[in-house]
Amino acid sequence: MKIHSMHCYFILAGNAAVPIVYHVENVRSGRSYATRSVHAKQKGQTIFTTTCSFTRPVSEDTDEPRRTVQHSIKFPKEVPAPEDCLTGAQMINKWLSEGRVGAEVAEFLKQGEANDPFEFRRAGIVNDTPETDPTHKLQRQWVRARGNILDEGTHLPALAYFSDSSFIGTASRVNPQARSGQVGMKVSLDHTIYFHNARNTRVDRWLLVESDSPWAADERALVTQRIWDPEVGLLATCYQEGLMRLRDGREGESENHVNSKL
Incomplete structure (x- = not known):
């Protein structure tokens, strides 16, 4: 099965220095859909919860696609290509030259972007x-x-x-x-x-x-x-x-x- 949706709640801020324990509950396992509930905990406190729903992919080799309603928003027009857009480092330098950020903040942002x-x-x-x-x-x-x-x-x-x-x-x-x-x-x-x-x-x-x-x-x-x-x-x-x-x-x-x- 493949995941098709996640509904998440951020309860408390996580601490990267503290191990996270994930508690997973098997809510339901059906023929077409399955549901799992996850609680992420640090030091016994729940910091994050999510309910994940999984579905069995529709097989293209059967009659199932005939039962499928299909439509989708199209890809936007007139979007600049990635190579025509500023990189993260170039954007930060632009902010620095415009006075939107100081040198210390710019250096901090560059380190985060590089990592x-x-x-x-x-x-x-x-x-x-x-x-x-x-x-x-x-x-x-x-x-x-x-x-x-x-x-x-x-x-x-x-x-x-x-x-x-x-x-x-x-x-x-x-x-x-x-x-x-x-x-x-x-x-x-x-x-x-x-x-x-x-x-x-x-x-x-x-x-x-x-x-x-x-x-x-x-x-x-x-x-x-x-x-x-x-x-x-x-x-x-x-x-x-x-x-x-x-x-x-x-x-x-x-x-x-x-x-x-x-």
């Missing part, structure tokens, strides 16, 4: 004008694993991993109210992934990630994401809600991204 198992190239924000409503803006970026992945079973977990990278930050990038260091706190609360083309998903080639934010209020923001392979089509759709608070002058306030990925 990331994935390479990201931003393809811009569609409709990024002051008069455009934030809900009508789209953020696009290319992403690819550094190096080839030989283990076929690694591609879907790897996609789940990178799908959380800078995801909730979409809300602050499309809304001028939350730009220019105005966000004091930004934390992922939950994360949902729907896998659409598991058998053809490979993360060691360039994938396009398009995200938007349909809603933000009550110190929370909702973001959605679509992940495409230009040659295959839509691979996954993701949803995430996060806590987002603007700065209000409190002592010790800073825009810290709690590392929720395990």
